[in-house]
Amino acid sequence: MSDFESAPPAKAVPNGMPFPSFDLPLPDKPEIITANIQKLVELTSNPLSTDEWMAAIDFLTRTGQKCTPLRQETILLSDVLGVSALVDAINNPVIEGATESSVLGPFFTEDSADVDFGESIASEGKGDYMYVEGRILTTDGEPVPNAVIETWETDADGFYDTQYADRSHPDCRGRLRSDDDGRFGYRAVVPVAYPVPGDGPVGELLLLLGRHNMRPNHLHITVEAPGFHKLVTALYPEGCDYIVSDCVFGVKKSLVVSLKDVTDDEEARKLGFPRGGSFKLLQHNIVLLTEEQSAAIRARVDEERGVITADKY
Numbered sequence: 296m297s298d299f300e301s302a303p304p305a306k307a308v309p310n311g312m313p314f315p316s317f318d319l320p321l322p323d324k325p326e327i328i329t330a331n332i333q334k335l336v337e338l339t340s341n342p343l344s345t346d347e348w349m350a351a352i353d354f355l356t357r358t359g360q361k362c363t364p365l366r367q368e369t370i371l372l373s374d375v376l377g378v379s380a381l382v383d384a385i386n387n388p389v390i391e392g393a394t395e396s397s398v399l400g401p402f403f404t405e406d407s408a409d410v411d412f413g414e415s416i417a418s419e420g421k422g423d424y425m426y427v428e429g430r431i432l433t434t435d436g437e438p439v440p441n442a443v444i445e446t447w448e449t450d451a452d453g454f455y456d457t458q459y460a461d462r463s464h465p466d467c468r469g470r471l472r473s474d475d476d477g478r479f480g481y482r483a484v485v486p487v488a489y490p491v492p493g494d495g496p497v498g499e500l501l502l503l504l505g506r507h508n509m510r511p512n513h514l515h516i517t518v519e520a521p522g523f524h525k526l527v528t529a530l531y532p533e534g535c536d537y538i539v540s541d542c543v544f545g546v547k548k549s550l551v552v553s554l555k556d557v558t559d560d561e562e563a564r565k566l567g568f569p570r571g572g573s574f575k576l577l578q579h580n581i582v583l584l585t586e587e588q589s590a591a592i593r594a595r596v597d598e599e600r601g602v603i604t605a606d607k608y
């Protein structure tokens with residue numbers, strides 16, 4: 296490290312840009328995502344010139360060069376441009392009652408540890424206690440047993456484990472399975488709002504656009520079960536200021552959840568929280584579509600939009 300490079304900050308640092316001066320509707324539909332990003336991009340007073348062609352090439356080159364096995368700057372670029380949310384919304388329409396999807400984001404890893412029912416995905420000291428529980432269900436309310444659930448989140452400092460240079464093992468992430476009744480439960484920490492990485496080309500882009508780089512606090516969850524459409528989603532505890540201006544357009548109304556305060560030392564210890572005291576309780580059922588349901592709704596939505604699929608040429 297040269298004298299000019301400082302050590303990484305102990306807490307994730309926002310880029311200092313203000314909230315947008317106008318309200319953006321939550322991006323529950325593809326059309327809203329596109330309108331929101333257009334409105335934000337129009338904020339710039341820096342029109343495209345010929346010289347900027349080379350700047351764009353340089354930018355894209357540096358974006359690729361910034362990627363490592365644990366740092367995905369290109370997904371981040373797609374995220375802040377609203378492309379990830381748009382592709383997700385187009386490909387994963389749901390019917391009433393099914394859990395809506397959200398962006399995967401750049402912090403998923405394949406190396407999560409398996410976590411038994413009720414165990415913790417976070418090592419001690421990573422943040423305020425949170426217990427997460429619910430059931431994996433079909434749209435008819437039937438349990439989906441043995442579904443594979445992957446879940447990951449920030450620690451209290453606003454970092455994912457992969458953002459620590461000295462990462463030795465996965466933390467604040469885990470893989471678990473629903474039981475015979477579709478139930479799942481695990482200990483975690485309360486995630487916090489965080490800035491997406493600002494030390495790369497995408498961080499520069501957001502500054503040039505005058506956009507803040509914050510995401511509201513959230514818990515990532517993916518669920519896979521044979522015969523069901525894979526769900527990639529996240530839950531957003533209500534009350535965070537950034538819910539209405541998420542820099543990657545991930546929030547949908549149905550994914551905003553409330554955390555219950557539980558101040559019961561005995562209950563906290565019974566659930567396995569070593570320090571006892573109090574904890575937050577996140578209770579949320581996840582409703583999966585079967586592959587057939589997902590394909591049918593996708594075909595219907597495509598037809599409504601006038602999309603010509605390959606088999607119709």
Ligand SMILES: [Fe+2]
Pocket residue numbers: 400402510513515
């Ligand atoms: Fe995230």
